[in-house]
Amino acid sequence: MRMNSSFTRWLLSSTLTLTTGSITIGLVLPIILYADSRPAAAQQQIEPSTVTSRLDADSETLEDGSYANYHTFEGYAGAVIDIELVSDEFDTYLILLGPDGSKVAENDGGRDTNARVIAELTQNGTYNVVASSYIEAKTGNYTLSWQTTSADMLASYLRLTEAETLTQRGNDLYQQGNYAEALPLYEQSLAIRETALGRDHPDVATSLNNLAELYRAQGNYAEALPLYERSLAIFEIALGRDHPDVATSLNNLAELYRDQGNYAEALPLYERSLAIREIALGGDHPDVAASLNNLAALYRDQGNHAEALPLYERSLAIFETALGGDHPNVATSLNNLASLYRAQGNYAEALPLHERSLAIRETALGRDHPNVATSLSGLAALYRDQGNYAEALPLLERSL
DSSP states (O other), X not given: OOEEOOSTTSSSTTEEOSSSSBOOOOOOXXXXXXXXXXXXXXXXXXXXXXEEEEESTXXXXXXXXXXXXXXXXXXXXXXXXXXXXXXXXXXXXXXEEOTTXXXXXXXXXXXXXXXXXXXXXXXXXXXXXXXXXXXXXXXXXXXXXXEEOOHHHHHHHHHHHHHHHHHHHHHHXXXXXXXXXXXXXXXXXXXXXXXXXXXXXHHHHHHHHHHHHHHHHTTOHXXXXXXXXXXXXXXXXXXXXXXXXXXXXXXXXXXHHHHTTOHHHHHXXXXXXXXXXXXXXXXXXXXXXXXXXXXXXXXXXXXXXXXXXXXXXXXXXXXXXXXXXXXXXXXXXXXXXXXXXXXXXXXXXXXXXXXXHHHHHHHHHXXXXXXXXXXXXXXXXXXXXXXXXXXXXXXXXXXX
């Protein structure tokens, strides 16, 4: 099973696909503009302000359980406002509410823990800026600032929002296996980002990664390789060699080499990716579990079951603790460990793992999900290896 371990705080994080390594389609969350955002010249300037405060149990509580503080400013129709929420202590979530209480814009910040919105105001009156967290009940200090900005800045952000929309659509198509339609969307998103941000921006690296993932899924390794390499180089320069995003990029490049059977190139990349994640994220983080899984898969492909087994076991333990026993990632980890036991001929150990993996997936994903079909095939293969064709046949038929 291939684990999808993502760039931190990007979309599609910690999802799973059908094979054993790890892919990542990293996305920066879009700036969502609900108001009419056509550039217009403001008639009056908004008083700039910087506020330092804290989220804690004395803050308001939103419906999702997250703490929130409300800050106000006087806004004017036609003004373009630039608001930024910064914290080193929690992942920020920023909401702008109009004088009538309607939502004007919101943002989760995407790549890092900070959030920013730029929007054109359409009404005169008192606006509320809601400083909150992406995760419920998180506490910590933050700095919130706002000021007017230019219509050109708004237009630039709208172009980048278009790039995010294209990427979102591309990801949906990718997940459906519709690679032909996803390809031009990824290419358009990359072109917008290169023009708006420059060729060496981390968001450009994300687009390069997405495009490379698509080519790899198609088996077009010659096209994928230089995109992965360029993506990794950008991340290393922009973020530093020990950043978690670098770890994910290393992992993805290793996946390409493993797909090609080039284990000698893949191994040091997997090992470096794991080392970065353990230091940066801690030994019990789900991304560490994904790296352990991927390294185990490499050893299994080489027939080195003794090296693979403890890595699979540790990966499973982390996922169960971090995500809960019924999470789809746990199902994939169970399936991988079961497959290793089956390869060793240890059918007694493999059977309950296959059965539990199947049960989790049917409950969490639905009986018709492709990952359910994968679990059915694995369980059928186990029965077939034991010569129990009566049990195997209906499972194979259902998996088709």
